[in-house]
Amino acid sequence: MQTKNIIYLIGVIQLVVVDPLMWYFTQVKPYAYERYWAITLVINLFLFAAIIFMIMQRTIKERV
Amino acid sequence: MEKAEYEKNEYDLTKIMEEEKDLPEGTYKIGFRSVTTKGYRIDEWTGAWVATALIYQIVTGIIIFFYYSQVDPYRATEYIIDDVPFGHIILTSHLYMAYAMIGLVYFHMMRQWLVGSYRGKWRWLQWILGVVLFLLTILTAILGYMLANTAIAMAALHIGLLFMQRSVLGRILPGAFINWLEGILVGNYTTTATFSHLLALHVAVFSTLMLAIFAVHFMLFERSGLANDDKTEKGKMIPWYPTNLLYAVFSAIIIIGVIIIFAAAFPQKLTLGYGSLAYGTFPVPDWYITPVYKLMDVAGYGLSTGGVPLIIGILIFILIIPFIDRYHKKGVLERPWITAFGVYLVLGLAVMTIWGYSQPGLTQTRLLTEYLWWSLTLISFLPVYAMRFAKKDGDANAN
Numbered sequence: 537m538q539t540k541n542i543i544y545l546i547g548v549i550q551l552v553v554v555d556p557l558m559w560y561f562t563q564v565k566p567y568a569y570e571r572y573w574a575i576t577l578v579i580n581l582f583l584f585a586a587i588i589f590m591i592m593q594r595t596i597k598e599r600v
Numbered sequence: 601m602e603k604a605e606y607e608k609n610e611y612d613l614t615k616i617m618e619e620e621k622d623l624p625e626g627t628y629k630i631g632f633r634s635v636t637t638k639g640y641r642i643d644e645w646t647g648a649w650v651a652t653a654l655i656y657q658i659v660t661g662i663i664i665f666f667y668y669s670q671v672d673p674y675r676a677t678e679y680i681i682d683d684v685p686f687g688h689i690i691l692t693s694h695l696y697m698a699y700a701m702i703g704l705v706y707f708h709m710m711r712q713w714l715v716g717s718y719r720g721k722w723r724w725l726q727w728i729l730g731v732v733l734f735l736l737t738i739l740t741a742i743l744g745y746m747l748a749n750t751a752i753a754m755a756a757l758h759i760g761l762l763f764m765q766r767s768v769l770g771r772i773l774p775g776a777f778i779n780w781l782e783g784i785l786v787g788n789y790t791t792t793a794t795f796s797h798l799l800a801l802h803v804a805v806f807s808t809l810m811l812a813i814f815a816v817h818f819m820l821f822e823r824s825g826l827a828n829d830d831k832t833e834k835g836k837m838i839p840w841y842p843t844n845l846l847y848a849v850f851s852a853i854i855i856i857g858v859i860i861i862f863a864a865a866f867p868q869k870l871t872l873g874y875g876s877l878a879y880g881t882f883p884v885p886d887w888y889i890t891p892v893y894k895l896m897d898v899a900g901y902g903l904s905t906g907g908v909p910l911i912i913g914i915l916i917f918i919l920i921i922p923f924i925d926r927y928h929k930k931g932v933l934e935r936p937w938i939t940a941f942g943v944y945l946v947l948g949l950a951v952m953t954i955w956g957y958s959q960p961g962l963t964q965t966r967l968l969t970e971y972l973w974w975s976l977t978l979i980s981f982l983p984v985y986a987m988r989f990a991k992k993d994g995d996a997n998a999n
Contacts, residue, residue, distance in 0.1 A: 566685075567685065570685075570686050570688070570689060570864075571689070571864040571865070571867070572864075573686075574686075574689045574860050574861075574863065574864035575860075575861060575864050577860065578857040578860050578861050578864075581853050581856065581857045581860075582853065582854075582857050584853060585850050585853040585854055585857070588846050588849055588850045588853070589850050591842075591846060592842075592843055592846040592847055592850060595838075595842060595843045595846070596637065596640075596838055596843055
């Protein structure tokens, strides 16, 4: 699979799975699940890290 | 009509990192360095991790600062943990990132020590500023830990005051100076004054100093470049923007993510407040203070051989290591006694931390102390010299 498509897939997972969960933990049931919210936040951050890592790999490949 | 030069705006922000040409004469140029692929070796990034921790501490610190009150610090801390939205995660991650920062600072220092990157045109200055940053990190951590007004925090404050009065500092420096320092630290001893002073020192004085010195430290790094011989090769350089920046952001996200997971899984429990009935509990300080604490048990409070002059001596030694290390080569085994002494310090620190944590406040006999230090000396020096001998022997046989 192309890097571009993987990045799109990660983006879709963030929007469809992780973000609604974060929204649920803060807006639907505020204060009750702060710890779970923190963990979903970290999952979201790690998905961003994966995207950044792939972009970085590509920029290195382009230059060298 | 043609626009004048000053009327033109550049809206393409990706060009912001492009090298500026035609600088006026006498301009002092500092840029972010490009590196070759060698620069992506993971141990070149220990400093970036510490910087991540510093930035995270500043951001979470500002959030906590809005909810903290020096009038009733213990209640304020309880309020942050129980009532402020996401308060316990922010406060706990602030604590855990402080731990991580201290650990990373030790790791960063150890790496530079072993690689010998403190020698060079401006690198000696970078090292000295780094040691100052290390001290500021520890002091800021201790001040932050006092701010909760727990029994243990106040024990730490009182021990700190005793140190200033009774140790070599208080006995050699004029009394008026120590009184003045005490005035800065605790004011007139009322809770509000004490915590106002501690808060000011923690959030304004020490943190700002740390940020300012870090800026110079980082600027010097961008001037000198990587410690390993990273020769600039035409066509092989990877630009700082976006690749280096992406790498830094990537590692920052990983560190922050790990810390937030720990903060969510193991939220901090506030220990007993100062003035509550804490009978039968023995104060054990945070792990980064235990080595000093244990050194006091082991070496005593003597004016010449006690713990305080010992710590000051070690710190001065670490501070001036760029001028002591006169070896001609750079490798780990090419500078045997520096390497061995580095290993000795790391081992000593680890042993004192664990020992201090398991047996706090237990005075040791002279014999046990001597036995400990001499065995540590043997353990650290013998393998380094043996490996050096083995390497030389191998090289000789190969020839």
